[in-house]
Amino acid sequence: MDHVNIDALAKAVLGKLFIELEASGRHVHVTEAQAQTLFGHGLTPKRPLSQPGQYLANERLTVIGPKGEFHNVAVLGPERKEAQVEISLTDGRELGITPPVRPSGDVSHSPGVRLVGPKGVVTLPQGVIAAQRHIHMTPADAAHMGVTDKQIVKLQVFTERPVIFEDVLVRVSKDFATFAHLDYDEANACGFRQGDLGRILQ
Amino acid sequence: MDHVNIDALAKAVLGKLFIELEASGRHVHVTEAQAQTLFGHGLTPKRPLSQPGQYLANERLTVIGPKGEFHNVAVLGPERKEAQVEISLTDGRELGITPPVRPSGDVSHSPGVRLVGPKGVVTLPQGVIAAQRHIHMTPADAAHMGVTDKQIVKLQVFTERPVIFEDVLVRVSKDFATFAHLDYDEANACGFRQGDLGRILQ
Numbered sequence: 001m002d003h004v005n006i007d008a009l010a011k012a013v014l015g016k017l018f019i020e021l022e023a024s025g026r027h028v029h030v031t032e033a034q035a036q037t038l039f040g041h042g043l044t045p046k047r048p049l050s051q052p053g054q055y056l057a058n059e060r061l062t063v064i065g066p067k068g069e070f071h072n073v074a075v076l077g078p079e080r081k082e083a084q085v086e087i088s089l090t091d092g093r094e095l096g097i098t099p100p101v102r103p104s105g106d107v108s109h110s111p112g113v114r115l116v117g118p119k120g121v122v123t124l125p126q127g128v129i130a131a132q133r134h135i136h137m138t139p140a141d142a143a144h145m146g147v148t149d150k151q152i153v154k155l156q157v158f159t160e161r162p163v164i165f166e167d168v169l170v171r172v173s174k175d176f177a178t179f180a181h182l183d184y185d186e187a188n189a190c191g192f193r194q195g196d197l198g199r200i201l202q
Numbered sequence: 203m204d205h206v207n208i209d210a211l212a213k214a215v216l217g218k219l220f221i222e223l224e225a226s227g228r229h230v231h232v233t234e235a236q237a238q239t240l241f242g243h244g245l246t247p248k249r250p251l252s253q254p255g256q257y258l259a260n261e262r263l264t265v266i267g268p269k270g271e272f273h274n275v276a277v278l279g280p281e282r283k284e285a286q287v288e289i290s291l292t293d294g295r296e297l298g299i300t301p302p303v304r305p306s307g308d309v310s311h312s313p314g315v316r317l318v319g320p321k322g323v324v325t326l327p328q329g330v331i332a333a334q335r336h337i338h339m340t341p342a343d344a345a346h347m348g349v350t351d352k353q354i355v356k357l358q359v360f361t362e363r364p365v366i367f368e369d370v371l372v373r374v375s376k377d378f379a380t381f382a383h384l385d386y387d388e389a390n391a392c393g394f395r396q397g398d399l400g401r402i403l404q
Contacts (some may be wrong), residue, residue: 088390089390089393090292090386090387090390101362101363101393132363133363154366160303161303161334161335161367161368161369162368162369163365163366163367163368163391164356164365164366164368165363165365166363166364166365166366167363167364183391184292185292185387185390185391186391188290188291188292188387188391189365189385189387189388189390189391189392190391191291191303
């Protein structure tokens with residue numbers, strides 16, 4: 001018999017049954033031109049994120065709303081075609097704006113905010129959303145779990161304060177790794193800890 | 203035929219099917235002796251809460267943790283036998299403490315905090331919890347919905363970001379009005395708005 005790597009086997013089996021959860025803190029996506037204005041150069045990677053090609057940048061921003069501001073906010077790279085600021089509803093109360101709950105990229109008629117970097121300021125007329133909870137999936141995992149791109153599913157999470165999240169958006173792409181993304185309101189509401197798992201209910 | 207009050211009828215019917223949700227912000231319960239120390243007098247009612255006999259006090263406190271503090275925190279009356287500080291997990295991160303998720307009144311071995319009022323300071327050795335989500339019910343509503351005191355149920359909420367909360371504690375008393383209580387992490391995770399309803403799933 002060939003040598004069996006028990007850990008790899010266990011991980012592969014779990015990956016067929018469950019989806020690992022991740023909590024996304026508030027963060028900003030900027031365009032190349034905005035990065036130049038804010039930082040004087042393009043974004044530089046500090047560490048990779050779970051989604052292939054995505055990274056936490058070394059650069060940080062101040063985000064200013066009508067009632068409050070957040071300092072040292074994470075910027076995610078690479079640069080995008082359009083700026084997007086993802087915050088929780090709790091964050092929105094502190095900034096003094098009400099972000100709509102939207103899929104990533106859907107920023108039309110959302111509130112704006114001001115971004116302040118070490119080299120400059122960018123005033124966004126729109127772009128602030130609370131990201132709709134979603135599951136990034138590889139085509140293989142989506143096929144195995146019987147779901148398709150843009151499907152809405154329930155996600156049951158096995159956490160300290162267990163919850164079944166409804167209206168969870170499935171996104172399928174060969175460029176994704178399979179992870180469910182919650183914001184910090186959702187993560188705290190379910191008592192999320194790193195490594196916690198969930199499963200799709202249909 | 204007698205005159206029918208349509209609004210009252212609709213409300214009575216809804217009350218047989220659904221449970222109204224309420225979001226509880228961070229707040230403090232103090233003892234009579236602590237009220238004397240902090241304010242120089244007992245608590246005074248500002249407005250009644252949904253639970254009979256309970257009120258929001260005119261008095262406000264500062265709550266100080268190892269990493270942060272909250273000013274102007276609500277105090278709920280009447281005074282209790284033991285102090286209790288109810289915060290969300292998000293609040294805990296800001297204060298620098300991790301509150302256990304507990305039913306109200308179960309504060310043993312929970313973290314402490316410092317309370318500062320206009321007339322004095324009280325250092326609590328314990329008492330900070332994140333309230334386990336719960337449903338206050340009258341005996342009649344509990345009987346109608348087929349649940350009993352201390353039962354754990356699922357609560358499906360019909361909100362902007364719909365969720366089924368698991369591990370929800372039912373509390374039944376003739377002194378209660380029927381309302382489901384969420385903290386602000388949970389309220390924001392489900393997009394709660396005042397007047398939103400839920401129902402018990404078993």
